[in-house]
Ligand SMILES: Nc1ncnc2c1ncn2[C@@H]1O[C@H](COP(=O)(O)OP(=O)(O)OP(=O)(O)O)[C@@H](O)[C@H]1O
């Protein structure tokens with residue numbers, strides 16, 4: 001079946017077919033319906049990075065930055081951003097993008113760095129993927145020169161070192177920076193892409209950010225709503241299904257810029273329509289998808305939410321304050337000040353709420369007892385908060401909707417319409433009298 005990009009999607013993968021055939025035997029659903037259900041899980045993949053450009057959405061600005069920079073030999077890439085924004089997916093489709101531009105990649109490796117890795121172990125992993133034996137002695141530590149020499153024997157390789165934030169060995173980071181410099185200085189036909197969770201290149205590379213001259217920095221922001229809408233459009237076209245514009249807009253707007261949630265809501269909404277023998281996805285499907293997304297979210301997300309909001313007191317406000325935090329306008333790094341919580345908190349409670357009424361809750365959210373769900377920075381009267389795990393923020397909103405703390409109309413069309421604060425968030429005066437300060 002053709003996709004939005006005019007390509008064909010392969011037949012249903014083996015595992016998915018087996019799963020749905022099993023389902024068929026158990027619940028006796030027609031094979032064509034099972035095939036369709038399986039197809040939906042091929043286009044909406046909340047748990048897996050994208051690996052085919054035909055179902056990759058948006059990210060044109062980032063793609064152009066990478067393509068322009070790497071057309072000069074000796075330029076490498078550092079891609080960084082929040083957890084779950086789509087870094088690995090973009091790295092995965094780079095070979096297809098380069099191929100389409102006539103810069104065919106002949107050797108490609110993407111490896112994940114782990115906390116126990118060092119310079120030699122990551123490059124041996126790369127070597128295994130692209131069939132190069134780096135260094136003369138397989139038992140000796142590798143040097144940047146070994147890597148340069150090994151890659152100079154190849155033409156056009158693309159090497160992605162993912163999850164670099166897990167890499168703990170500073171000496172190895174120094175060797176990696178030296179390697180990039182050496183590859184650049186010798187114009188080796190290889191592009192190295194470093195990927196990791198970080199707010200800045202300094203956070204990812206520490207003192208070694210000085211290799212700046214040889215790298216292009218690609219910050220990965222959360223996805224815009226038009227980019228997330230493209231994910232839904234790709235699915236509609238691939239599956240030959242329909243949805244009204246009004247219902248379609250709800251899925252990206254509830255995703256808070258994190259494509260995992262677009263995939264999760266899309267998966268459940270589209271499968272519900274198919275189970276109901278409809279090719280049109282309707283509002284009730286999206287309502288059901290919100291409930292399922294909350295019930296079936298990853299265990300770690302659900303338990304972090306429960307830990308942050310539990311209380312023996314029935315009338316406690318932890319869930320409402322956390323929801324107001326999730327809805328508060330934020331800066332581009334996800335930070336908000338206590339003052340930004342006032343308006344959503346007042347909306348949720350149906351009457352004006354001022355900072356002293358929830359300052360204690362904010363403080364507790366930054367403590368071990370509540371699982372450090374928020375992190376805090378700045379001195380006492382200039383405090384900013386953000387969700388330690390960004391994936392929690394949309395979950396908190398979906399939970400708030402499914403528990404009826406707030407209605408979708410009240411939260412408007414996603415983060416864009418709630419607006420970011422002008423410039424950096426303004427400091428708030430958290431009350432000195434807060435009992436937990
Ligand atoms: N451009 C895109 N188009 C469609 N779906 C995307 C896109 N980018 C990411 N996704 C989807 O979003 C989810 C998260 O993507 P991905 O794993 O690439 O993020 P990440 O930034 O590498 O996450 P992590 O920080 O956990 O490593 C996956 O379900 C993936 O399929």
Ligand SMILES: [Mg+2]
Nearest residue numbers: 087088089162
């Ligand atoms: Mg990743």
